[in-house]
Amino acid sequence: MQYTMKKPLILSLAAALACAILPFTPIRAAAAPVVSSETKEHKDARMAWWREAKFGMFVHWGLYSVPGGYYQNKKIGGFGEWIMHNAKIPIADYAAFAPQFNPVKFNADEWVKIVKDAGMKYIVITAKHHEGFAMFHTKVDDYNIYDATPFKRDPIAELAAACRKQGIKLGLYYSQNLDWHHAGGGGAAWDPAHAGDPEKYVNEIVIPQVKEILTNYGEIPIIWWDIPGGNVITRERAQRIYQTMIECSPNIIMNNRLSGYKGDTATPEGFIPPQGYPGKDWETCMTINGTWGYKKDSKKFQTTEDLLRNLIDIASKGGNYLLNVGPDAEGVIPAGEVQPISAIGKWLQVNGAAIYGTSTTLFGEECGSFSATEKDKKGQPVFKPTWDWRCTTKPGKTYIHILKWPGASFTLDTKGKLGAVTKAYMLADSNKTPLTVTMDGGKLTVTLPAQAPDPIASVLVLETAAGVR
Ligand code: FHN
DSSP states (O other): OOOOBOOHHHHHHHHHHHHHHSOOOGGGOOOSSSOOOOOHHHHHHHHHHHHHHOEEEEEOOSGGGTTTTEETTEEOOSOGGGHHHHTTOOHHHHHTTGGGOOOTTOOHHHHHHHHHHTTOOEEEEEEEOTTOOBSSOOSSBSOBTTTSSTTOOOHHHHHHHHHHHHTOEEEEEEEOSOOSSSTTOSSOOSSGGGOOOHHHHIIIIIHHHHHHHHHSSSOOOEEEEEOOSSSSSOHHHHHHHHHHHHHHOTTOEEBSOSTTOOOSBBOOBSSOOTTOOTTSOBEEEEOSSSOSSOOTTOOOOOOHHHHHHHHHHHHHTTOEEEEEEOOOTTSOOOHHHHHHHHHHHHHHHHHGGGTTTOBOOSOTTTTTSSOEEEEOTTSOEEEOOOOSEEEEEETTEEEEEESSOOSSEEEEEOTTOSOOEEEEEETTOTTOOOOOEEEETTEEEEEOOSSOSSSSOEEEEEEESTTOO
């Protein structure tokens, strides 16, 4: 089935008009290279909700959910969303999945409720991944979920409405630098139809679609570009894409994956930087089962304990956690992904104060999460974090996340990093029953309750004189 190009001129005029109406704050001037003239105050205000949020859901959903990791009855290795590439599926054959894609069980309110119940504050969903298929009703061509499938709905529009209703922020992922459907889109050469002019791809697909996703769905506070570098998105083209983004959404938060741009957030993928990135906004994105896109036979799902420890470790190092789910072709988020995140949500209902809006640990070394115990063959430090406890902070409050219950008491050599403790109690104890605190020189000892309030992480709150950490 040939997907026809719509009349780009009329389109871009319309979208350009829409973008022109929006206020253009000169603060984040687009003229690259990428030295932003934004003041620290302005950036702090722009990033405030994101820094408070700490926990979000990444959603990889697309045509690749139909094959679910199999092609021509053969199991295809690698990430589910890379099946077109890994099986070298010709463009026309891959597009044949579209008529089979009818996610009638998709329910935006239900998805957003899963996010909310998990204690997540924002979603980042794939508007277009490397397969080039738009998961929104784009006007640039018919290769989208509205025009090319029997579904005939726009899930991004429905999610935007559900997010507004439930107070969840909706961010959009956009693969600007790899597009295996559109000629010139880069990263593919197993089909003669891949050959094409990247300039045409950027002008007729990327820029018009960026305008659409940033103007057709209300406020989109995050854009998550992918993949940095490459020969398609040159510095000059990246500047035009950046310009388009800023004109459409001046206060948007963007990651560091648009060629040549530092962006607002660093994006370590699949790992937690041992010492975080001090002074930087960063967000670890991670799968629950080793694939971003849906695979029919996924069995290995990380446990609630694995994932909750990650969230606590990331928060203790000043980062955000963007945890991924890969819905199936019916529009259902697999139970193996819903189960652990909803368990984390229950933990956050009791212990959220020790995560949301917190700052970094005082005791990176002391809790064994910072230090590298040995070196690898190349002499690089090998970090093997110990999982006894972690620490997050707020003015006047220090939260000790006890991951391995020490028994009768918790002891810590504070090395003078902690002000005088005025009160100690377990966060799960709504009566805040005071625990006995003794300070011997710098050595703090807190008598603990007989039972650990939580099997995975029990939070001990140490209150110190106001303003003293
Ligand atoms: O290739 C993609 C991959 O499919 C997935 O989207 C991840 C998510 O961060 N990003 C790229 C790999 O770095």
